[in-house]
Amino acid sequence: MMYKKILIGLLIALFLGTAAIMSYGWYFSTRIEERFSARRWSIPSKVYSDTTLLYPGQRINPELFQEKLLNLDYRSVSHLPSRKGEMRSSPSSLDIYLYDLKTPWQNREGFAVRITFAQERIQHIKRADNGQDIPILELEPEEIMLFFGSERERRQLVAIQEVPEHLIHAVLAAEDSRFYQHHGLDPRGILRAFITNLRYGSIKQGGSTLTQQLAKNYFLTPQRTITRKIKESLLSVVMEIKYQKDEILEIYLNEIYLGQKGSVSINGVGEASYFYFGKPVTELSRPESATLAGLIRAPNHYSPYQDKTRCRDRRNDVLRAMHAKGWLSEAKLQSDLKAQVDTVGYTVHGKKAPYFIDYLADQLNALYRPDALSSLGLSIYTTLDTQVQMAAEKALVKGLARLETLNPDLQRIQTEQQLQGAIIVMQPKTGYILAMVGGRSYSVSQFNRITQAKRQPGSAFKPFVYLASLDEFKPTSFLSNDSKTYTVEGKSWKPQNFQPVTAFTVTLRDALKMSYNLATVDLAMQTGLDHIVDVTSRFRFSTPMKPFPSLALGAFEVIPMELARAYCVFAADGVQPYPLSLKGVVNENGDILQQKHMDIERLISPAKAFIMNHMLQSVVTEGTARSLKIKDIHWPVAGKTGTTNEFRDAWFVGYTPDILALVWVGFDNVDSISATGSSAALPIWADLMKSIPQYISESKFKTPPGVEKRTVCSVTGLLFIENACPQPVEEYFLAKHVPTEYCPLHQKYGLGKQIFKGLKKVFNDD
Amino acid sequence: MTTKRKEIAIACLLIMALAGCMKAMPPEKPALPTETVEPEKPTPPSPRLVASLQLTEQGRRLLEQGKTDNAIRVLEQAISLYPDNGQNYYYLAEAWLKKEVASEAKKFNQLAEMHLKDNTEWMNRVAQQANRIAELEK
Numbered sequence: 059m060m061y062k063k064i065l066i067g068l069l070i071a072l073f074l075g076t077a078a079i080m081s082y083g084w085y086f087s088t089r090i091e092e093r094f095s096a097r098r099w100s101i102p103s104k105v106y107s108d109t110t111l112l113y114p115g116q117r118i119n120p121e122l123f124q125e126k127l128l129n130l131d132y133r134s135v136s137h138l139p140s141r142k143g144e145m146r147s148s149p150s151s152l153d154i155y156l157y158d159l160k161t162p163w164q165n166r167e168g169f170a171v172r173i174t175f176a177q178e179r180i181q182h183i184k185r186a187d188n189g190q191d192i193p194i195l196e197l198e199p200e201e202i203m204l205f206f207g208s209e210r211e212r213r214q215l216v217a218i219q220e221v222p223e224h225l226i227h228a229v230l231a232a233e234d235s236r237f238y239q240h241h242g243l244d245p246r247g248i249l250r251a252f253i254t255n256l257r258y259g260s261i262k263q264g265g266s267t268l269t270q271q272l273a274k275n276y277f278l279t280p281q282r283t284i285t286r287k288i289k290e291s292l293l294s295v296v297m298e299i300k301y302q303k304d305e306i307l308e309i310y311l312n313e314i315y316l317g318q319k320g321s322v323s324i325n326g327v328g329e330a331s332y333f334y335f336g337k338p339v340t341e342l343s344r345p346e347s348a349t350l351a352g353l354i355r356a357p358n359h360y361s362p363y364q365d366k367t368r369c370r371d372r373r374n375d376v377l378r379a380m381h382a383k384g385w386l387s388e389a390k391l392q393s394d395l396k397a398q399v400d401t402v403g404y405t406v407h408g409k410k411a412p413y414f415i416d417y418l419a420d421q422l423n424a425l426y427r428p429d430a431l432s433s434l435g436l437s438i439y440t441t442l443d444t445q446v447q448m449a450a451e452k453a454l455v456k457g458l459a460r461l462e463t464l465n466p467d468l469q470r471i472q473t474e475q476q477l478q479g480a481i482i483v484m485q486p487k488t489g490y491i492l493a494m495v496g497g498r499s500y501s502v503s504q505f506n507r508i509t510q511a512k513r514q515p516g517s518a519f520k521p522f523v524y525l526a527s528l529d530e531f532k533p534t535s536f537l538s539n540d541s542k543t544y545t546v547e548g549k550s551w552k553p554q555n556f557q558p559v560t561a562f563t564v565t566l567r568d569a570l571k572m573s574y575n576l577a578t579v580d581l582a583m584q585t586g587l588d589h590i591v592d593v594t595s596r597f598r599f600s601t602p603m604k605p606f607p608s609l610a611l612g613a614f615e616v617i618p619m620e621l622a623r624a625y626c627v628f629a630a631d632g633v634q635p636y637p638l639s640l641k642g643v644v645n646e647n648g649d650i651l652q653q654k655h656m657d658i659e660r661l662i663s664p665a666k667a668f669i670m671n672h673m674l675q676s677v678v679t680e681g682t683a684r685s686l687k688i689k690d691i692h693w694p695v696a697g698k699t700g701t702t703n704e705f706r707d708a709w710f711v712g713y714t715p716d717i718l719a720l721v722w723v724g725f726d727n728v729d730s731i732s733a734t735g736s737s738a739a740l741p742i743w744a745d746l747m748k749s750i751p752q753y754i755s756e757s758k759f760k761t762p763p764g765v766e767k768r769t770v771c772s773v774t775g776l777l778f779i780e781n782a783c784p785q786p787v788e789e790y791f792l793a794k795h796v797p798t799e800y801c802p803l804h805q806k807y808g809l810g811k812q813i814f815k816g817l818k819k820v821f822n823d824d
Numbered sequence: 825m826t827t828k829r830k831e832i833a834i835a836c837l838l839i840m841a842l843a844g845c846m847k848a849m850p851p852e853k854p855a856l857p858t859e860t861v862e863p864e865k866p867t868p869p870s871p872r873l874v875a876s877l878q879l880t881e882q883g884r885r886l887l888e889q890g891k892t893d894n895a896i897r898v899l900e901q902a903i904s905l906y907p908d909n910g911q912n913y914y915y916l917a918e919a920w921l922k923k924e925v926a927s928e929a930k931k932f933n934q935l936a937e938m939h940l941k942d943n944t945e946w947m948n949r950v951a952q953q954a955n956r957i958a959e960l961e962k
Contacts, residue, residue: 111875111901111905113871113872113874113875113878114871114874114875115870115871115872115874115875116871116872116875163893163894163897163898193874193875193878194875194878194879485904485907486907487903487904487907488900488903488904488907490904630907631935631938633931633935641897650893653893655896655897655900656900656903658931659931660931660934664938715907715908716907755870755872755906757870757908760908760939762938763938763941
């Protein structure tokens, strides 16, 4: 009776146990299915810079160019480069074995080239193998940022078919040589591990199969408890029932942790292959495969970046295990054991172009959810030129430090209150944003002063007033530069010039050139404030502009990027580009999801743009920005300085037909910087431009149809009379404004003067 | 001073004296200059232009191959390198024509016209292109 009860009890317990195991198995099965059928890994999306073009005759900045190559993970070697990623440089040449160039638009195998330099110019680019000249060479885009989720993991997925057999053998030899024989659990392996560990009195060998390791990594916590071990075993068995061995192995090879790059972990053999050896997994050699396999047990302990000898010993253990399993011949083993452990090295780069990335992220967030960016492994291609970005960052830091040295009153103890600055560099004709520096230090302040700040532009706004006047006025038109009081909404307003002047009547050109406030207000009043507001509204300033006389002096705040964009219209022959930072988005399979092209809109005629360019060139050659000449800026540049009341803001916007840069300097709390646009912002601009000679073509602004040049009398602005008008000047006019009258002022003196000159000649001849 | 020259000098002084008694007469006006824009001197092609033309050709070939988006990308690179090369704008207009976006094609056609104004052969092509854009707009 007693036995019967026990038997029944046992049967019930067995039934319940089986039921519990089955339901647990079913539960795990569901979890595994969910996990494996959905996306298996979160792959961070990568943001890339634009590609870099190199061509013979191109000027380069050797320092930035070298930095660019290092950022692209090229490594210096002393021998002639024989592997992708190697370079050997001297002042006159660069031998480089290029990486593959893989973008959605092109796929080029890496090859070796020799670039020769003369006087900081590229002289020749030749293929190293056959000496063939290369007219234009494109360097791969630079990885500038990864959108990580909560897990900071780098991973490049590989399919099992891509994995070389020797890597599979190495992994199996190192971790689970009976993988293809067992069903998730390997009693023989457990027993062997138990005996080994007993012999050594410590844990020397693990008995876990690959499937168990995967179960642990994928579904469980790393704690060592009996319950976890039971769960792990159960999961492994279920996994083996549901999936093929190759599928499990593929997931394992992509999952395993294989090292650390700064704060980011390296997961999977695909990523590790690049991290340690700079090549895809398909190109790994047998000893390299054994090295990777050897890392699995303790990636950082055996890392070749930590200790090459220890790494080599571990690799050799793996090679011997491969030999023992019959996967490696004796001869190959002996040769592989002697192989060096050659790694590519790595650099942990700081955050690159952080303000640009924030600006880009805002646009991406409109297209993708944040979790999608951190998990879908998208490739995001941008317009950023990292050489320009580096140059801009350096110029700003240097320029602000210079100002603080010159004027110690500008120094602040609190870093958050420090003098600030911002730079944006654009290509005016395409709208590409080449660089964006939104502040002095991103770690101190993430406020992007290019895209988020609203500041008074001061005189940097004046060109839009002059542009609005061009239907009625010409560069030779005269304006009153005399003091006047204006009434605005019942209050009197009396503007003043920056410095007292003696010229009470000035031409339009001179007024802009010297940035006269009184003449500009006079022009604005004659042009009509409503008309100016109307014209500026076409430039898409998002900040409000009101028809007040102070509008003419830049009293209404603007967002610096919008001001830069507006100036692009002048540089781009009257066409406004949409500022582009994003070029394209591609998914893991290489399918293009988004593609952005240059987007332009004609705002003003090429003729008006040219007149503006020509007047703004005067600002640089003879006006408030003339100090550029002594800063070695000797090519055609147009630009405008800007300084606001109490010296709260200093601006310089300068451009050529190829490139435009805006520099702003000021305090966030609008303290005075006691410096002008010319003394504070302009030197930063000059420093930046001299650092990026590849963008300086020295091209002139092309004269478009609808513009005519005449020699005029500088006093009257009318056609000049030879031997009569004392100061002839060449001036450009819109076709409708070309003067047809001769200077009346000097006409009456003309005859006498001519006779006098004739007489003088006659007497001098004797 | 020769006698003849002295005579000329005296005559001139006399004229001046008489002129003082008369209403000032404007001097003979020189003919108005007729040239509109000063012709630009031919300069050897810059390295940037040479490199840009390589990309232009690449873009043209991509267009021929029907790879329109790729062609646009390459032509934009060509403009980045040398914005004054009008052929890039012509081919960009061609690309947008292929994509049947008349508004974009028109913008680039106008830029091509501006930059290629001195080249009769290209101007003919630009004009023909403008007609095709107008057709598309209908």
